[in-house]
Amino acid sequence: MENGSSPLLNPRKSPRQERSIATVDAIFEATIQVLSSDGLIGLNTTRVARRAGVSVGTLYQYYPNKQALLFAVLERHLVALAAAIEKACDENLTAKADELAEAVVKAYLRAQMAQAEVSPALYRISLELDARALIDMATRRSVAAIGAALASASDAQFADPHLVAQTLTAALFGTVPAFCHRVLAPADGREAEKQLTIMFRSYLAAHQSGVCGS
Amino acid sequence: MENGSSPLLNPRKSPRQERSIATVDAIFEATIQVLSSDGLIGLNTTRVARRAGVSVGTLYQYYPNKQALLFAVLERHLVALAAAIEKACDENLTAKADELAEAVVKAYLRAQMAQAEVSPALYRISLELDARALIDMATRRSVAAIGAALASASDAQFADPHLVAQTLTAALFGTVPAFCHRVLAPADGREAEKQLTIMFRSYLAAHQSGVCGS
Amino acid sequence: MENGSSPLLNPRKSPRQERSIATVDAIFEATIQVLSSDGLIGLNTTRVARRAGVSVGTLYQYYPNKQALLFAVLERHLVALAAAIEKACDENLTAKADELAEAVVKAYLRAQMAQAEVSPALYRISLELDARALIDMATRRSVAAIGAALASASDAQFADPHLVAQTLTAALFGTVPAFCHRVLAPADGREAEKQLTIMFRSYLAAHQSGVCGS
Amino acid sequence: MENGSSPLLNPRKSPRQERSIATVDAIFEATIQVLSSDGLIGLNTTRVARRAGVSVGTLYQYYPNKQALLFAVLERHLVALAAAIEKACDENLTAKADELAEAVVKAYLRAQMAQAEVSPALYRISLELDARALIDMATRRSVAAIGAALASASDAQFADPHLVAQTLTAALFGTVPAFCHRVLAPADGREAEKQLTIMFRSYLAAHQSGVCGS
DNA sequence: GATGAATGAGGGTTCATTCAT
DNA sequence: GATGAATGAACCCTCATTCAT
Incomplete structure (x- = not known):
């Protein structure tokens, strides 16, 4: 039922995965923030990544594309x-x-x-x-x-x-x-x-x- | 038949104006069609113009920009x-x-x-x-x-x-x-x-x- | 020394030619006005024609192209x-x-x-x-x-x-x-x-x- | 060697930054070349980018618009x-x-x-x-x-x-x-x-x- | 001759996505 | 894994010029 892009809610296992979780969450929250402040039209992956404090590349490591993020x-x-x-x-x-x-x-x-x-x-x-x-x-x-x-x-x-x-x-x-x-x-x-x-x-x-x- | 942006609801005067009216209407209808078939995201001025059977330039002669069209x-x-x-x-x-x-x-x-x-x-x-x-x-x-x-x-x-x-x-x-x-x-x-x-x-x-x- | 685009200064002959002269002059002056108010970048043939009170087509009857006008x-x-x-x-x-x-x-x-x-x-x-x-x-x-x-x-x-x-x-x-x-x-x-x-x-x-x- | 828009006159730090500098310089020089060969009218961002050996997108990463480039x-x-x-x-x-x-x-x-x-x-x-x-x-x-x-x-x-x-x-x-x-x-x-x-x-x-x- | 609607190539700019480092 | 420079297709829009009326 979840799509592949939300590895949320699963039992955490290692510090590596914990960092991953933190990153996903940061991106997720950044998306909401950008959505609130700039609207859907003003939202682009670069901006979300910057607000999340990560690079675009990292964003794409956790969400395969922009749609997945919004979904x-x-x-x-x-x-x-x-x-x-x-x-x-x-x-x-x-x-x-x-x-x-x-x-x-x-x-x-x-x-x-x-x-x-x-x-x-x-x-x-x-x-x-x-x-x-x-x-x-x-x-x-x-x-x-x-x-x-x-x-x-x-x-x-x-x-x-x-x-x-x-x-x-x-x-x-x-x-x-x-x-x-x-x-x-x-x-x-x-x-x-x-x-x-x-x-x-x-x-x-x-x-x-x-x-x-x- | 009436559209909000055309101040032309009056008795037709010249072939010039009739052609204009036909063009505006064609563009207007094309917009609706493209909207129906391709959705808002898939709508772009080129596509609308093509569907209306006119050039982009013509489109912009009647609607100052994409927004105006949608409005x-x-x-x-x-x-x-x-x-x-x-x-x-x-x-x-x-x-x-x-x-x-x-x-x-x-x-x-x-x-x-x-x-x-x-x-x-x-x-x-x-x-x-x-x-x-x-x-x-x-x-x-x-x-x-x-x-x-x-x-x-x-x-x-x-x-x-x-x-x-x-x-x-x-x-x-x-x-x-x-x-x-x-x-x-x-x-x-x-x-x-x-x-x-x-x-x-x-x-x-x-x-x-x-x-x-x- | 004059290029073909300036039929100015010649002896006028018929009312038809007089009207032509008036038109050329109007376009010429309009060019100067647009140049003054909108600058070279803001100058386009449509604007000049409108300011001169003629249609673009008429403009192109007297000046073969934009360059000629500016020249x-x-x-x-x-x-x-x-x-x-x-x-x-x-x-x-x-x-x-x-x-x-x-x-x-x-x-x-x-x-x-x-x-x-x-x-x-x-x-x-x-x-x-x-x-x-x-x-x-x-x-x-x-x-x-x-x-x-x-x-x-x-x-x-x-x-x-x-x-x-x-x-x-x-x-x-x-x-x-x-x-x-x-x-x-x-x-x-x-x-x-x-x-x-x-x-x-x-x-x-x-x-x-x-x-x-x- | 120095150009007004790059805050990068300092000791180089990473290969990342060195590449950036090289790119800005390439674009800058390309602008001059295009200006010399094609004139101001013949200059467009695509041409500059091509001459610089980069894509338009890259050009816009360093200069917010065409004006900035010329400035x-x-x-x-x-x-x-x-x-x-x-x-x-x-x-x-x-x-x-x-x-x-x-x-x-x-x-x-x-x-x-x-x-x-x-x-x-x-x-x-x-x-x-x-x-x-x-x-x-x-x-x-x-x-x-x-x-x-x-x-x-x-x-x-x-x-x-x-x-x-x-x-x-x-x-x-x-x-x-x-x-x-x-x-x-x-x-x-x-x-x-x-x-x-x-x-x-x-x-x-x-x-x-x-x-x-x- | 005059008109102005129509044309469409071309230009500036954006942004999702990739990939070398 | 992380980074962010680089990519380039795609989009919106302009305007010199033409041509049917």
Whole structure:
């Protein structure tokens, strides 16, 4: 599931490998920094290497090409988002639909905000062709987790939990960037969370109460 | 037929001008085609010119630079979206909130689908720095139109129509791309419309019934 | 001596030709204006045509190419300079060397100042390869005129009037631009004239008094 | 050997740096060669790079753009001229005015001739807009040095040494190019030096003897 | 004659990637 | 392993010149 470019997370063995790990991390962090300060367009391998304090050559020893670098960053972001949603769902497996809605929205926004610096740039990356697999992975995990939570909700029956989960996921992954950066003022994070929660709750309620014919 | 950058919507005068118009249009359409087939990264002025059947020089006679080209395309798209929403709102000024929700969702999705070819690429453009003004324009128009319609809805009172309008706009402009291209399969346009409508309706209902403390 | 591109100065015959003349003049003046305001680098045929109020095509009907345009301007300038010097020399054929020096310096500076706007740009042109013929023409005329005046000066005998004339011409054509635009402040035209006169007078005096062995 | 843009006049350290130095020098020399053979108009970065035996990319690693390249060449030339004049003045601080005149003329011509290949092209560069600072630097140094030497001349008092120094500088920097390349034949270097010296000597004499009213 | 749209070679510049040291 | 100088394809853009109308 990881691509060859992220030798992260593996058990470290020797000092040599430790240094390698440190280097990879430095490059990784430098990428995020450059992304934040110069944007996707201003990002080039030389600049990343310089910011990481290594030479371009070294960069290419750990990441086969520029794409791999960006994928690694995007991957970590999406994995974090998916994990946050899964965690929220797991912790609310038998809760009420209302609570689930609130928990999921909160968890997603927390994770999103934690990387607020990069996320706009990441969305640019994610729209470039080959990131689909990554995005699919994240949304699939989200849909699965939310779907499972909906199916086991203590106070409601959903005719099609999967469809509802899909809609909520789409609203989350799609709405939030627009929410954060365009329509609502930057400081309105609180309000965004509140409104999203209301929207999700009432949407779920509608699905429970048979308002919709499906 | 109309494009934002040509001041030429008037009765044609000379063969000279007709030729110009044809050329601008050809370039404009070529840009959309290249965007669809090669993506934003694969788009370069030479390629656009070739596809338009003109020389690079000609391209630069009508668009001062590459950005201007992309802006023109994006502008047309966003203007179309905003206009569609405004029209839907105007036609439902004194309708019920439910009907408004349905009309807005439908109008937006119609407009979006009409340019389904380009819209993914357009979202890439819109994330590049200087498109903010364009996006702001479109979302402002949407917020204003929806806000006005909510304020004059026949069956409901909204404590803060502007905030609700903002949320709906964010959900529309943010959700739909994700909806259309990632989570739901391409053919699911119908379903997307249905779910979005439910979400909007119930969200509006929640705001009417005082469920939310605001 | 005129090259084919300047049909100026010929007797006009028909209204058609008069219009032509007006057009050539307009283009000619436009060239000077663009040269003054945008410099040699900022000068292109389209801009000149626009400033002249004609189309590029028309421009190319009167001047076969860009070079011809610039040559025409440079030619007029250099012809004016040479004529001014010749006139001053003719009017001082039997005067004293001192008076000749003064008259030549004054005449040259007057002519130069009259076209102060363009002359810096003209010097750029003149340094491009093919202007040598033009410059040679002007300096040859200057050398011939000054040489003749020196040879017939009422108060002095010059061992080699031609050599002296060459030196003075070189000093004139070379010094003045530097004088006007770099070393002396712009307002120092008076002072420049005074110093140049002193230099010329004393140089001539040196040649008369046998200070120099030649 | 020294060029203005390289901060590398220090003891060589690594093969890395030595290679860099060799490359910068190669590019620098190639620029001069191309300038000599193809002129300013025929000079483009590709051609320079090819002549230097490197790729364009390499060229841009050492000079941020084409201008910088030309500036570097012009700067070296002007610095050399200014230095030559300063040296001549320093060595004749308490000499007679006559000797000073001779020394300065000789020094300037020596320096000029040493780079005879490029100087015509350099004068083209120097007329492009942003070279003023460079030229001002050189003429200021010349004026200052000559002024000081005049003020301390053993056999003369000058009412306004600065003005005289300005005039001589203008005559030097302005006359010589015309001298060398236009009016006098190339081989006449000797004669040019002789005449210029006479002109300078007599001009200085005129200022000493009170001929001029200033 | 006049027009100005069209041409396209050519120039400056960038940057992902390689490889000798 | 690390370095960073070198590479060169590719891109954006300009402008002298032509030619159909």
